[in-house]
Amino acid sequence: MPRRTATLLTSTLLLIGLLCAGVLIHVPYAEMSPGPTVNTLGEHDGEPVLNIKGEETYETSGHLNMTTVRVTGVSYRMNLLEAVYGWLSDDSAVVPYESLYPDDVSADQVEEQNAEEFTASQESAKVAALEELGYEVGSQTIVAAVVVDGPAEGRLHAGDAIVAVDGTEVTEPGQVADLVTEREPGEDVVFTVVPAEEAQAALEAGEELPGGTEDVTVTTEPAPDDQRAIVGIQAGVSHSFPFEIEIELADVGGPSAGLMFALGLIDRLTEDDLTDGAFVAGTGTIDAEGTVGPIGGVSQKTIAARDAGADFFLTPEENCAVAALDVPEGLTLLSVGTLDDALDALAGIREGDTSDLPRCEAR
Template sequence: MPRRTATLLTSTLLLIGMLCAGVLIHVPYAEMSPGPTVNTLGEHDGEPVLSIDGERTYDSEGHLNMTTVRVTGVDYRMNLLEAVHGWLSDDAAVVPYETLYPEDVSADQVEEQNAEEFSASQESAKVAALEELGFEVGSQTIVAAVVEDAPAQDKLHAGDAIVAVDGTEVTEPGQVAELVTEHEAGEDVVFTIVPAEEAQAALDAGEPLPTDTEDVTITTAEAPEDQRAIVGIQAGLAHSFPFEIDIELADVGGPSAGLMFALGLVDRLTEEDLTGGAFVAGTGTIDEEGTVGPIGGVTMKTIAAREAGAEFFLTPEDNCSVAAQDVPDGLTLVRVGSLDDALAALTDIREGDTGDLPRCEAE
């Protein structure tokens, strides 16, 4: 066999071997890529994203798109060839597998956590938007969750309203843990509650909690990490709204759409078109006070926004430096730290004063 032919054959066989190895060798990485974007002012799968019943609403010509990141599934094992392709791609990010799926958390737990965070973000968005517009929002401290096999199991239930702990009136969730940890592990703590069904009925009717309460005595246990007294519940807030608001968006998890939901609600409840017809997208968590928090995958979300047609991207200030390192052409990153910041930015966009917008800058 001529030397040249042998060399070509050897090189071909080596290349085939390397490609096979690249396909067969699995690596501990996962991939993030731009996901779908949805206009919170419009429809998704034929249904309005934001439905409001009992208050006048207004149409908008613009876009306020929430953005998402697509990730490889929990059971998917990336091979070496795919990882290299992802590392070289401009519109994908390869990250350690445990970044998305920690070893000590099951796939069901990840899905449940994402669903809980998404639900909580909707609630916070409603509160922030309505209070921004001057509507009165009622609230009560409740048992948000009970830990399995904890002292509180079968004694307290999700949705129970917590009126007092050891006779001290509870006005916000943070008090509950403070009052419980005044005890030593093994001591009794007394919860004064209104059962979940009665508490929810009062909340739905916009009425005060019933005065007919129940006392529940629980023997505290010791927290394994720091020996403080615990009963094994998570306290939270339930709210009553002056009219009905539904946020319908399937197959989305996590808290990062909170800001855009809040803005969508403000727009729907405000006669003026907040965007002035512009295509605005964005991301960010939001709390009940309207503070905007950071999210993951911001670079992938800016790509998704620009591919959908966005001209402006509302960016949490804590994500700005990362997002500004690689900005898609034609997209302006606007720095926001609160709902008020976002509304001020929309005013500038609507009035054409885009030179005044606070922009993200790379460090």
């Protein structure tokens, strides 16, 4: 066999071997890439994203798009060839697998957590938007969940309104854990509660909690990680709204659409058109007070926004430094830290004067 032919054959076999190895060798990484965007002012799968009943709504123009990131599934293991392709791609990010799916969390738990965060983001968006518009929103601190086989199982129930702990009035969920951990493991804690059914009825009627409270004594136990006193509940907040709001968006998880939901609700509930026809996208968590928080995958979300046609992207200020490292051509990144910041940004866009709005800058 001629030397040139032998060399070519050897090189070809080596290349085939490397390609086979690249396909067969799995690596501990996952891939993030731009996901779909959805206009919160429009429809998704034939249904309005924001379905408001019992209150007057107004026509809107333009876009207020929420953005998403597509990630490889929890059961999928990338091979070496896919990882190299992802590293070389401008649109994707290859990240350690455990950063998305920790070893101590099952696939079902990941899905459940994403669904819970998405539901909580909707609730916070409703509260922030309605209070921004001057509506009254009722709230109660409640037992959000009871740990199976925990000390409180059978004594406290999901939906019970927590009025006081050991005689100290409770006005927000964070107080509950603080008051419980003042005890030593093995000591009793007295919860003053209104049973779930009565509490919910009062909330829906816009009334104060009824006076028929119950005192429930729960014996604490040590937490497995740091031995602090716990009773095995998760405290949360339940809200009542002056009219019905449903957010119809399936197959989306996590908390990062909160800001855009809040803006969409404000636009639908006010006569002024917030965008005046502009295409604005964005991301960010939001709490009931209107504070905008950081999210993951911001670079992939800016790419998704620009691919969808957005000209402006509302960016959580804590994500700005990373987002500004590689800005898609034609997209302006505006920094927002609160719902009011986002409304100011929309006012500037609407009026055609964005020169004084804070932009994202790389550091």
